[in-house]
Amino acid sequence: MNNTYYEAINWNALEDVIDKSTWEKLTEQFWLDTRIPLSNDLDDWRKLSDLEKKTVGLVFGGLTLLDTIQSENGVEAIRYDARTPHEEAVLNNIQFMESVHAKSYSSIFSTLNTKAEIDEIFAWTNTNEYLQKKAKIVNEIYKTGTALEKKVASVFLETFLFYSGFYTPLYYLGNNKLPNVAEIIKLIIRDESVHGTYIGYKFQLGFNELSQEEQEKMEDWMYTLLYELYENEEKYTELLYDDLGWTEEVKTFLRYNANKALMNLGLNPLFPDTANDVNPIVMNGISTGTSNHDFFSQVGNGYLLGSVEAMKEDDYLIGVPKDTH
Secondary structure (H helix, E strand, O other): OOHHHHHOOOOOOOOOHHHHHHHHHHHHHHOHHOOOOOOHHHHHHHHHHHHHHHHHHHHHHHHHHHHHHHHHHHHHHHOOOOOOOOHHHHHHHHHHHHHHHHHHHHHHHHOOOHHHHHHHHHHOOOOHHHHHHHHHHHHHHHHHHHHHHHHHHHHHHHHOOOOOHHOOOHHHHOOOOHHHHHHHHHHHHHHHHHHHHHHHHHHHHOOOOOHHHHHHHHHHHHHHHHHHHHHHHHHHHHHHHHHOOHHHHHHHHHHHHHHHHHOOOOOOOOOOOOHHHHHHHHHHHHHHHOOOOOOOOOOHHHHHHHHHOOOOOOOOOOOOOHHHH
């Protein structure tokens, strides 16, 4: 007679070593927004134009919404289809860090903005047509999609849709402005890089179990979804950046990251854009080593950035020729 009602998780009996390596990477990278001295950016902030300040606020409002979806619905939707108990543990970590990300933007707001400005930002975020559309597209997949479709939506959100917002702080960092705000964004990007590759890897495990006909049907659905999201993201980008004159550069950055999302999922890139086409100031913002604000607990992201960036595509890609990257 089997007396087992509930099995304890055993990290010494791994079904998938990627679960353990991802857990270790995520816990090594743990950080909190409260450790970053955001007030040190106030001098830079005061020198920005009113239009730039407004754009920064709206950008972070949009990012807050996306991270809220991930922390409240996205990870929860994926957890039901976890292949191993260790995967569930990794997803628990990811879900918590998505909440940290969402809270971090409010820390930025409370440092840079007045209460009235913050209220205005959230009112815009909660009613903007294009922002709400992408939230609805992704969240409806979380609610009604298949296990694989939910993973695709998650990877598209984390590796693609965030980047219309990430462009702004990376641009300022590349111009030696708002370094502490950008420190938070780089910490978030570092997390999202692992989240996107890990969930993309789990997608590929399931995708490779499908018949050829099912795979072709799934690929068609994925590319159709990406086109729908990109068309909406173009309009969102135009709304945010036309007045600053940044729109076309941001769209290039979006296409570059859409390709990375596809590669996380084991598919070939769709757009011709590469890192060489992205504004070099922004790419410099991504690659620049950052200050370590708390040496003893190593909260800053500079000390781990290189090792994490090395894990972006190849570590988790299965069955995709390396020359497609």
